[in-house]
Amino acid sequence: MCRTLATFPNTCLERAKEFKTRLGIFLHKSELSSDTGGISKFEWATKHSKERSFSEDVLGWKDSFDFLLNSKNGVAAFHAFLKTEFSEENLEFWLACEEFKKIRSATKLASRAHHIFDEYIRSEAPKEVNIDHETRELTKTNLQAATTSCFDVAQGKTRTLMEKDSYPRFLKSPAYRDLAAQASATSTSASNSSPAEPSHT
Template sequence: MCKGLATLPATCLKSAKDIKHKISFLLQKPEPQTTDQKQIKEKTAAAAAANRAPTSAEVEKWKESFNHVMSSTMGRTVFTNFLKSEFSEENMDFWVACEDYKRTAPSMLATRAKQVYQQYVEADAPNEVNLDAATREETRQNVENACPFCFEGAQKMIYTLMEKDSYRRFLNSKLIQDLRQTQTTGAREKKKKNCDWAESRQVLTGGA
């Protein structure tokens, strides 16, 4: 140790070492994974969707097919609200968890697969989804050798269940009827405002 450092109090030297250690840690800290960034963007988009009303074009698309509902952030948000009213939101939660799982880093696949399985698939899971015995057993075996697609069969089954069952009721639900009513009223008010503006313009321009 040089003479200058030797004359410093021990507490100062310790603080300097602590600062050096923290700087080294920050420099070595890895950048967030692309997967994490994508998930953050998706959650941000979902939050934004929850704070706005769907457009008439979106609602009309949802009526065409269940795929349009599931491929839309707003569609999934509205459909999830409907599932909550039927106490079956675990189906959407599981489907979303499977989509997130596919983007999990390879080093975390085994851990995440076990979490998803214990949360949604195994018998008496906290948010158990409705799977037949064969699919449940197949999924259990897949989880033992986790890969990005070990929930593929179970996810497809729940997707089909939502499409054939919940989606049909969703289209005839009060939720959709209220959305359509709101949009119809909004369209009428907009049309009336446009007419009023046109009449006012004619008065101001002398009927030209």
């Protein structure tokens, strides 16, 4: 697992640089215009930021893990960071559980429950999350009569793992620190500018 830039393998360092570059471009474009295109999967997040500016959003991610998870921009940034550590399956599982809870069809619920279990929970699953044996067995038992809460224990443990382990490293990462510095400077600049400057026509 990649912990610091000094110990990053080349491929991991490249991913970290890509993350930093993409988010830097995202910040720049979101401040200039919400109509600017061509920033891949981050573009939709900009258009959904209605109550807070992107700069305020970025600075808020360090306030709490809940704040980060409730921010579309934050989730996208955190996912990009987790990819540099090869642990994105934890967040993907958490997000899959959130979507799972919205299903109302019993047939679809059962089908989706087995799909999530096979992808994230069973031993040697393609995106196996780090949970204990008891939680894995409990989740397997819950699938016999799938409900919207059958993944609650596993989701909770995965969330705690991210909050205690990955989240602090995300906040200390050069990519986030640089982005936060840019956001802070942008926010300060905006608050110091006059709301109505004289026209020079």
